Amino acid sequence: MANNSTADFQPQITLLYCRQSLAAEVKPVQGNRAGNGFSVRLVLLPCSSKVQLPHLMRLLEQGSDGLQIAACPEKACQHLVGSNRAEKRIARGRELLEQVGMGAERLGLDRGAGLSLDDLMEMAGQRAEALRALGPNPMKGV
Amino acid sequence: MITAEWKPIEEMVGYLRGHKKVLVIGCATCVAECAAGGEREVETLAPLLAMAMQNDGNPIEVKSATLERQCEPEFLEAIAEAAAEADAIVSVACGIGMQLVAERYADTPLYPGVNTTSLSIREEPGLWTSRCAACGDCVLGFTFGLCPVARCAKSLQNGPCGGTRTNGMCEINQDTPCIWRLIVERATARGRLEDLTKVRPPKDWSNSPAGGPKRMLREDLRS
Numbered sequence: 001m002a003n004n005s006t007a008d009f010q011p012q013i014t015l016l017y018c019r020q021s022l023a024a025e026v027k028p029v030q031g032n033r034a035g036n037g038f039s040v041r042l043v044l045l046p047c048s049s050k051v052q053l054p055h056l057m058r059l060l061e062q063g064s065d066g067l068q069i070a071a072c073p074e075k076a077c078q079h080l081v082g083s084n085r086a087e088k089r090i091a092r093g094r095e096l097l098e099q100v101g102m103g104a105e106r107l108g109l110d111r112g113a114g115l116s117l118d119d120l121m122e123m124a125g126q127r128a129e130a131l132r133a134l135g136p137n138p139m140k141g142v
Numbered sequence: 143m144i145t146a147e148w149k150p151i152e153e154m155v156g157y158l159r160g161h162k163k164v165l166v167i168g169c170a171t172c173v174a175e176c177a178a179g180g181e182r183e184v185e186t187l188a189p190l191l192a193m194a195m196q197n198d199g200n201p202i203e204v205k206s207a208t209l210e211r212q213c214e215p216e217f218l219e220a221i222a223e224a225a226a227e228a229d230a231i232v233s234v235a236c237g238i239g240m241q242l243v244a245e246r247y248a249d250t251p252l253y254p255g256v257n258t259t260s261l262s263i264r265e266e267p268g269l270w271t272s273r274c275a276a277c278g279d280c281v282l283g284f285t286f287g288l289c290p291v292a293r294c295a296k297s298l299q300n301g302p303c304g305g306t307r308t309n310g311m312c313e314i315n316q317d318t319p320c321i322w323r324l325i326v327e328r329a330t331a332r333g334r335l336e337d338l339t340k341v342r343p344p345k346d347w348s349n350s351p352a353g354g355p356k357r358m359l360r361e362d363l364r365s
Contacts, residue, residue, distance in 0.1 A: 054185035061189035099151045100190050101197035138196050 009136055011038045011128040014059050015120060017070035018048040020078045023114040035121050038128035042120065048072065048109070049082030053093050060097070060106060063140040068127040069109040070120060076113055083111065103134040143172040143263070144236040145270050146179060146256035148187070155194050157253040158230060161202060165228035166191065166255065167221060167243065168208035169235035176270050178256050179234030181208040187234060187255060212239025218246045225250055261292070271318075278349025278356075284342055286328040293321035299345055300338075302326070 013035075019028055028044045041064075045051065048071035056067055069090060071083035087109055094104035108130065110123050158164055166188045174180025188206040195202045205224055209217045212235035225231060225247045233240040234255040244252040261274040275292040281299070282289060291297045295314035301322030305313030312318040329335045347353065 052182065054182055054189075057186050057189035057193075061192050096151070096186075096190055097193075100194035102193050139193055142192075142196060142201065 009132060011065040011131060011136075012063070013038055013040045013066045013068055013124040013127050014043060014064045015040050015068045015070065015124045015127075016043045016045050016048070016051055017115070017120055018045050018072055018083070020047065020076075021070050021072045021112055021115050023116055026116055029117060033121065035125050035128070038125060040121065040124040047077070047079050047082040048086035049077075049079060051086050051089060053089055053096075056089075056093055056107060057096075060102065060137065061139055063137050063142070065137045065140070066106045066127045066131045067108070068123050070115065070123055071109055071111050073111050073113050102137075103131065105131045105134060106137070143175045143261070144238070144258060145176040145260045145262045146173050146234070146236055146258045148178060148183075148234070148256055149254060151190060151194050154191060154232060154253065154255060155198050155200075158191065158195055158202060158232070159198070159200050161230040161251075163203050163228045164191065164205070164230045164232060165221065165224050166204060166206045166232045166234070167212070168206075168233075169210075169212040169239050170208055171211050171213075173235055173239075173256065174208075175264065176262070179236075183234060184208050187232075191232065209235075209239075212236075213242055215242065215246065218243060221247075276351060277345075277347070278351075278353070279346040281345060284337075285325050286332070286334075288321055288325045288328065290321055290325065293318075298322065299342075 022028060030042050030044050033040050033042060048069055051069055059067055069086060071086050074083060077083040090107060090109040093107050097106055098104045108127055112119060166184055168174070168179045168181060168184035170180055177183060184206050188204045192202060192204045205228065207221050207224055209220055211217045212233065228250055231243060231247065231250050231252045232255045233243055233252060237258040240252060240254055260272045261276060262270040262272050265271045272292045274289060277291045281291065290299060290301065294301060295312055296303060302320055303322070306320040306323050307313060307316065310320055310323050312320050326335065326338065329338055
């Protein structure tokens, strides 16, 4: 349910993660999870380079408070340059979000290898904390 | 290709204040190649404008479409219904496409989402450089296929000017090669350096954009 008051703001994070960044024994999961003071929707990607600005901007337009991308370490991308491409797109997206008054912190990318589900939740939590000062997405409920 | 660059979003916000239903339209041809106005850019800009206007206190409903070409009348009919519902159109096509849309949908205000900047090539991913200035009197036959009009900061017809840096770059912009250096190098490589000393007829600038609006007529093609 949308929460538009800043005081009890529980950020809704969409976390898009690279399949390859997970530890081998971790089964990929998708869907909604509750975190401590935030909620997260997990979205599985074959590679972080699959993220495109139109998709990210639509997610924010539709009310997600923040977007977190989980990518592989720079030298470990299965597609060699996929995570670097994703990183550049995220940098561009952050600039654009700043320009439209949404705040760059609504979008971020972090790298990691051998990640667990807890690691993904921690990344989402860090994104939630980074954007908490911005308050709820003004597009929520529009 | 014709290249263009997004206008500052702040400028677009200024255009759209007072409007409620906005149609953002792109063109899948030149401006798609230069990553300014193709489907990907339209679908990025449309939600950004919605967010910008929401934060500006002037919420709008934004729809989007990307036409195969905005500079051909036939393709404009695809947005007839959406244009009729919109009270403003933002086009991220070149100035040619924008004007055709403004003409076809004359009752709806049209605003530019891009500045049309040059006739360029994609030199490498993410880098576009000028190759043609549409000067109306092509000199490539004299200059070994390298254009001094578009690629020399001074559009010199005889060069180099003396301002070439020691590394062969232009004195005006250190990222731009001196085109006359390249012309001389190519002439030398072909053993035809002497050709550059020949007296050429004066360039006809009357057919350039400075000569006023162009009107090209081909009677054999008219119905």
